[in-house]
Amino acid sequence: KAGVTQTPRYLIKTRGQQVTLSCSPISGHRSVSWYQQTPGQGLQFLFEYFSETQRNKGNFPGRFSGRQFSNSRSEMNVSTLELGDSALYLCASSLAPGEVGYTFGSGTRLTVV
Amino acid sequence: GQQLNQSPQSMFIQEGEDVSMNCTSSSIFNTWLWYKQDPGEGPVLLIALYKAGELTSNGRLTAQFGITRKDSFLNISASIPSDVGIYFCAGGQYNNNDMRFGAGTRLTVKP
Numbered sequence: 001k002a003g004v005t006q007t008p009r010y011l012i013k014t015r016g017q018q019v020t021l022s023c024s025p026i027s028g029h030r031s032v033s034w035y036q037q038t039p040g041q042g043l044q045f046l047f048e049y050f051s052e053t054q055r056n057k058g059n060f061p062g063r064f065s066g067r068q069f070s071n072s073r074s075e076m077n078v079s080t081l082e083l084g085d086s087a088l089y090l091c092a093s094s095l096a097p098g099e100v101g102y103t104f105g106s107g108t109r110l111t112v113v
Numbered sequence: 114g115q116q117l118n119q120s121p122q123s124m125f126i127q128e129g130e131d132v133s134m135n136c137t138s139s140s141i142f143n144t145w146l147w148y149k150q151d152p153g154e155g156p157v158l159l160i161a162l163y164k165a166g167e168l169t170s171n172g173r174l175t176a177q178f179g180i181t182r183k184d185s186f187l188n189i190s191a192s193i194p195s196d197v198g199i200y201f202c203a204g205g206q207y208n209n210n211d212m213r214f215g216a217g218t219r220l221t222v223k224p
Contacts (some may be wrong), residue, residue: 004155035214043156043201043214090155104148104155 002027004093004105012111018079021108025072025093032074033102034066037088046089049074050097081112116140119202119215126192127223134200134218135186142204145178145185146212150199159200160187192222 005024013019025032033056034046045058049068066076072093078085088109094102119136126132136145144163148156160171162178162185169176175188185202199219205212 042216043203045212092155102158104157106153106155 004091004103006089006091006105006108008108009106010109010111012113013081014113015081015083017081018077019081019110020075020077021089021091021110023074023076023091023093023105025074025091026103029093029095029103030072031094031097031102032068032072033092033094034074034076035090035092036060037090037107038086043090046076048097055097078110083112086110086112116213117202117204117215119218121218122216123219123221125221125223128192128194130192132189132192132196132220133186134202135184136202136204136215137184138204138213139183140204140213141182142206142213143182144205145176146203146205147174147176147185147187148201148203150201150217152198156201189220192220194222194224196220197222 007022031050033048035043036046037043046060047054047066048056052068063079068074088107090104090107092102092104117136117138146161147159149159150156159174160169160176165178165182166180167178173190177186179185199217201217202215203212
């Protein structure tokens with residue numbers, strides 16, 4: 001079965017712009033989580049969605065938001081981009097919350113210039 | 114930020130050698146997981162541990178869930194070049210997917 005698909009793979013944006021990243025989970029998976037990965041901070045949890053509802057949120061400013069659609073696909077949005085937002089954004093899916101050990105996508109590499 | 118201390122940060126070993134890395138935490142976790150990440154890709158789950166004291170193997174990989182539930186280790190036996198990558202530990206709770214990750218151990222295997 002197809003894995004977790006993230007688009008786009010690479011993105012370059014200018015400070016102040018906004019960006020939307022997309023994640024399609026494994027077919028049948030209804031829980032989607034987002035992580036930010038940077039060399040300095042490692043993997044940090046952004047948020048988790050299940051049944052179109054945000055269940056959990058990490059310690060990120062309100063510029064970071066997300067949503068989930070009825071088909072379980074998820075998007076995350078970052079507004080007013082800052083240089084420090086440059087990172088690999090990873091999406092992971094699982095059948096349901098609490099099923100740890102989920103599957104990651106290949107990520108979207110965002111560069112803010 | 115991260116709550117897990119993973120060590121070592123990096124390892125340079127000869128092909129055929131065994132490798133050991135570990136993670137410790139100030140918090141108790143219900144699950145411990147080990148992931149491997151190749152360049153340009155997302156982490157791939159290697160082993161999941163669900164019970165204190167549990168010892169689980171996946172081929173040449175063996176991981177253990179510490180009895181205090183605050184630590185875990187991963188061993189790789191007879192390393193091969195394709196073992197190169199970054200290995201992450203992660204601690205999780207049963208009812209949410211807010212896992213905490215270690216900073217990673219970068220493994221280099223010299224042929």
